[in-house]
Amino acid sequence: MDPMDSMDxxxxxxxxGGPLTRNGFDERIQQRIRERLDHRAVxxxxxxxxxxxxxxxxxxxxxxxIMAVAHLGGGPPAGNRxxxxxxxxxxxxxxxxxxxxxxxxxxxxxxxxxIALRKDTAGREGEMSSAYRTLLVTADDSLPKKVAEDSGILxxxxxxxxxxxxxxxxxxQGEYQVAGAYNTQTNKKLDKPLKLYSKEGxxxxxxxxxxxxxxxRYIALTREIAAPGVKGEHDxxxxxxxxxxxxxxxxxxxxRELGSLTAGTEHHAVASAGPDQPLAAFLSNEEDMPMGTExxxxxTLTRKPGRWIAEKLLMPGTAAAAPLLQEIEQELxxxxxxxNQLDIPWNDIRAVEPAAVDAYTSPAGNLAVIMTDRRLLFYxxxxxxxxxxxxxxxxxxxxxxxxVQWAIVPRYxxxxxxxxxxxxxx
Amino acid sequence: xxxDTQYEYLRYIGEDAAERKDVLNELMTAxxxxxxxxxFSMTRKWDQADDxxxxxxxxxxxxxxxFRSESSxxxxxxxITRNMVLDYRKSAFLRxxxxxxxxxxxxxxxxxxxxxxxxxxxxxxxxxxxxxxYKYREAMILYAHHQxxxxxxxxxxxxxxxxxxxxxxxxxxxxxxxxxxxQHGPDGLNG
Numbered sequence: 213m214d215p216m217d218s219m220d221x222x223x224x225x226x227x228x229g230g231p232l233t234r235n236g237f238d239e240r241i242q243q244r245i246r247e248r249l250d251h252r253a254v255x256x257x258x259x260x261x262x263x264x265x266x267x268x269x270x271x272x273x274x275x276x277x278i279m280a281v282a283h284l285g286g287g288p289p290a291g292n293r294x295x296x297x298x299x300x301x302x303x304x305x306x307x308x309x310x311x312x313x314x315x316x317x318x319x320x321x322x323x324x325x326x327i328a329l330r331k332d333t334a335g336r337e338g339e340m341s342s343a344y345r346t347l348l349v350t351a352d353d354s355l356p357k358k359v360a361e362d363s364g365i366l367x368x369x370x371x372x373x374x375x376x377x378x379x380x381x382x383x384x385q386g387e388y389q390v391a392g393a394y395n396t397q398t399n400k401k402l403d404k405p406l407k408l409y410s411k412e413g414x415x416x417x418x419x420x421x422x423x424x425x426x427x428x429r430y431i432a433l434t435r436e437i438a439a440p441g442v443k444g445e446h447d448x449x450x451x452x453x454x455x456x457x458x459x460x461x462x463x464x465x466x467x468r469e470l471g472s473l474t475a476g477t478e479h480h481a482v483a484s485a486g487p488d489q490p491l492a493a494f495l496s497n498e499e500d501m502p503m504g505t506e507x508x509x510x511x512t513l514t515r516k517p518g519r520w521i522a523e524k525l526l527m528p529g530t531a532a533a534a535p536l537l538q539e540i541e542q543e544l545x546x547x548x549x550x551x552n553q554l555d556i557p558w559n560d561i562r563a564v565e566p567a568a569v570d571a572y573t574s575p576a577g578n579l580a581v582i583m584t585d586r587r588l589l590f591y592x593x594x595x596x597x598x599x600x601x602x603x604x605x606x607x608x609x610x611x612x613x614x615x616v617q618w619a620i621v622p623r624y625x626x627x628x629x630x631x632x633x634x635x636x637x638x
Numbered sequence: 639x640x641x642d643t644q645y646e647y648l649r650y651i652g653e654d655a656a657e658r659k660d661v662l663n664e665l666m667t668a669x670x671x672x673x674x675x676x677x678f679s680m681t682r683k684w685d686q687a688d689d690x691x692x693x694x695x696x697x698x699x700x701x702x703x704x705f706r707s708e709s710s711x712x713x714x715x716x717x718i719t720r721n722m723v724l725d726y727r728k729s730a731f732l733r734x735x736x737x738x739x740x741x742x743x744x745x746x747x748x749x750x751x752x753x754x755x756x757x758x759x760x761x762x763x764x765x766x767x768x769x770x771x772y773k774y775r776e777a778m779i780l781y782a783h784h785q786x787x788x789x790x791x792x793x794x795x796x797x798x799x800x801x802x803x804x805x806x807x808x809x810x811x812x813x814x815x816x817x818x819x820x821q822h823g824p825d826g827l828n829g
Contacts, residue, residue, distance in 0.1 A: 219810055223782040226763035230675040233758050236687055237674035242666050245695050249659065506726075507689055526684055527754050536754065 240476035244509075247477060247497075320353040321576035321620070324628035327588075328365045328426060328615035331608050341389075342378065342422045346615070347605065348632050349590055350625065351579040356590040356602030359629060360636035367426050368617055369461050372397040373632055376431060376461065378421055381408040383470070388419040390473065391433055393464035396635055407467035417474050424456070425513035425520070426615035427549055430481060430493065432458045432512040434535070437474055454529030456512040456537070458483070458493060483508040483522060483540065490545040491522050512537065513544075515613070517570050518554035520544065551575045551618060555596050564598050565589060570613070576620040585609065662699045669712055670695075672784070673719050679779050680723040682768060684754060690722045697722075716784070717794050720776070766813055774809035777802055 328346045335341055346366045348359045365376040376393045392406035418438040425432035438452035458481040472478040481493040486505035496509065510525035514537070522540040529535035544552055555573040562568055567584040573593060574580070580598055582589040588607055592599035619628045673694050678687035697718055705714055759765045767778055780791045781802075792799045 216810065219814070220782070223763065223778070223810075223813075224785060226761055227767065227779070227783040229760055230671060231679050231755075231759060231764045231768060232675070233760050235671060235674075236678055236684065237666075237670035237691055241674070241688055241692060242663075242670065245662070245666065245692050246659070248692065248696060249662070249699065506686070508685055509688070510685065524685060527757065533757075536757075 243472075243475050243477035244496075319622065321574075321578040322622050322625045323349075323351045323356075323574040323576045323579045324619040324625040324632070325349040325351075325574065325579060325581070326366060326368060326615065326617045326628070326632060327581065327613060328367070329607065329611050330423060330614045331611040332422075333610065340420075340422075344376075344378070344423065344614070346636060348628065348636055349579070349581075350629060351574070351590075351592065351602065353578070355592045355600055356579050358590075358603060358605070360633045362636040362638075365423065365426055365615065366396075366632060366635055367461065367615060368619070368628070368632070369395075369429060373635055374461055374465070375635075376423065376426060376464065377406060378423060379406050381406050383408065383410055388470065388473075389421060390419060390468060391421045391423060391431065391464055392468070393431070393461050395465065408470055409467055410470040412471055418452075419470070419473055423614055425458075426461075427513070427520075427617065428547060429460050429462070430458050430513075430548060431461055431464055432456065434512070434529075435473065435476075436529075438531075452529075452531050454535050456510050456523075456525050456535060458511055458513070460495065463495075480509065483511045483524070485540055485542055489542075491540055491542040491548065492545040493548055508540070511540070513549070515570060518558065519552050520549045522548070556580060556593070556598065560597065564591075572613075572616050574620065575618055581616070583607070583613065588613075658699060658702060661702060662695060665698060665711070665715070666695055669715050672712060673715050675783075676716055676719050676779065677723060679768060679783075680720070680772070680776060681726060682755065686726055690719060690726060693722050694718045712784075713786070713790060713794060716780070720794065766816055767809075769816075770809055770812055774805050774812060777805040778809040781806055 326346060326348055328344060331343045331345075332340050333343070343363065344365045345361060345363050347361045349356055350359050351357070367374050367376055373396045374393050375396055376391065378389060378391045381388050381390060388408060390406060390408055392408075416439070418436075420436040420438070421433050422436075423431060423433050434454055434456050436452055436454045455476060457478075459478075460481055463479060468478065479495060479497045482496050484492050484494055484505045484507055489505075508524045510528075512523055512525070513520050514523055515521070522542070522544060523537035524540055525535055526538050527536040546552075553573075554571055555577060556571070558568075558571075561571050561580075561582060565582050565584060568582045569585065570583040572581040577596065578593050580591045580593045582591060586607060586609075588605040590602045590604065592602055619625050670691065674687050674691040677690040677694070678684065681687060681690065694715060698715060705711065755765055755768050759768065767775060767782075770778060776795070777791060780786045780794065786794070788799045788802050791802045795802065
């Protein structure tokens with residue numbers, strides 16, 4: 213036989229199936245397509261022009277706004293409005309925006325810090341469970357001190373504090389461990405903060421969520437979907453899939469539908485990676501998603517020493533392997549992470565704490581948090597140098613920081629001490 | 639199962655949303671995997687294949703009435719997919735040339751793509767084909783996986799049949815050279 217014919221025969225035989233062992237075009241994508249049909253107007257050629265026109269007008273307006281802000285000495289970035297409780301005081305202009313350079317030097321620097329940690333524990337059956345806790349720490353011209361601590365996550369959002377929880381919900385047949393959130397101002401001590409329902413019976417899959425990041429208005433979580441074991445319980449040997457999602461806290465405050473969780477079709481925040489722009493996020497149900505940019509549905513926020521980074525999911529995790537993530541090498545928009553910088557050189561930190569693996573510094577420049585394998589060390593800070601240790605907090609080996617939120621405006625620092633302090637000690 | 643002739647009526651399809659959605663569901667069931675696999679094979683990126691396959695079916699939905707049965711529905715969808723991939727490649731190129739650290743990014747992307755392919759490719763032949771240069775890979779996949787004729791491939795790619803043959807020749811040569819390098823034994827290309 214002609215060698216080329218023989219080769220073609222083998223090529224056609226070996227390439228007859230798809231390239232991968234896993235089906236990429238699953239129900240999740242089909243559902244997204246159907247949803248986009250329902251949510252998005254059909255764009256014709258004219259609407260492309262209109263969009264472009266709209267973008268141009270928007271860009272001109274934005275340039276004019278930036279020029280006006282620069283001329284007047286600055287104003288709050290639009291995306292930061294939700295963080296009013298932490299960073300923006302309308303009465304005081306933009307000095308209180310979280311950047312260290314904009315902090316007023318007329319009064320002693322003040323900081324209130326809400327820091328949340330997650331601890332993972334393996335159960336007897338090999339299943340992982342997570343516990344969360346939040347600390348309130350303050351610092352002024354004296355050394356940092358712990359004001360309060362409680363289990364769970366307490367996050368500042370808009371002008372209130374929200375509780376973010378992951379808990380078990382029993383829908384009769386199956387038990388599901390999902391995330392939820394509620395405004396502590398409008399919902400005092402909810403007995404059942406997690407609102408989960410099912411449209412079409414109870415899926416047989418086991419659903420488990422854990423929180424990976426909390427900040428500004430976003431929550432990053434990992435969702436595990438697994439087939440149930442013989443007794444309907446989680447069995448680590450069963451096939452499972454782990455995907456990462458980012459959601460707005462207000463979305464977690466609404467009732468969640470189980471079917472859309474298992475299908476991966478729940479509304480979520482989509483990362484938009486455009487050229488020469490910081491990575492920003494948009495809601496998946498927004499009609500005007502940015503065009504000409506890469507849209508990333510499955511992503512998360514993780515920590516590199518000294519800064520948060522965004523990573524996109526390349527391949528869902530399985531029973532045998534963790535999810536495969538790739539760093540998105542773009543700066544993060546402040547609406548996703550504020551003050552994503554370390555204001556003390558690493559060498560200076562390691563000179564004081566050789567075991568340091570990560571560190572955070574207050575935008576007010578008076579508090580530094582250094583993490584080692586076993587401890588969290590809260591140092592005073594002045595002129596971008598460490599002063600003295602205020603206190604230290606033991607952390608477990610399987611414990612990691614998932615939230616670091618700062619308040620540096622004096623009246624918000626006071627509000628945090630009172631309200632968050634009270635919520636964390638109730 | 640899904641004969642292309644059954645889609646001839648698409649040219650007469652009206653504006654009825656329910657009817658159009660039924661057609662879309664049918665197309666997704668019949669050709670969703672083909673579209674996603676082609677997008678993945680061309681981009682080698684899982685999330686881009688997700689995005690592109692969504693865009694393809696949305697575009698197909700909006701343009702159902704433009705389908706002409708001179709080409710098969712599958713060829714029509716693959717042509718849309720190819721155009722989407724080219725758009726993505728252009729935007730990715732623009733993004734890369736604006737980055738100072740472009741070489742570093744390219745290196746890390748290659749590594750991550752390689753991990754997915756290494757972990758999930760169905761066989762060594764697919765792994766090798768996915769490593770071919772873009773133009774050779776495209777021609778080879780249309781020829782060997784989709785088993786399209788030279789004429790169909792040339793129409794889809796917008797090049798002459800001679801160019802298609804040339805690309806296939808170079809693709810085979812590269813695969814054979816790699817085989818020679820790897821010495822895979824009896825299960826190799828000449829087996």
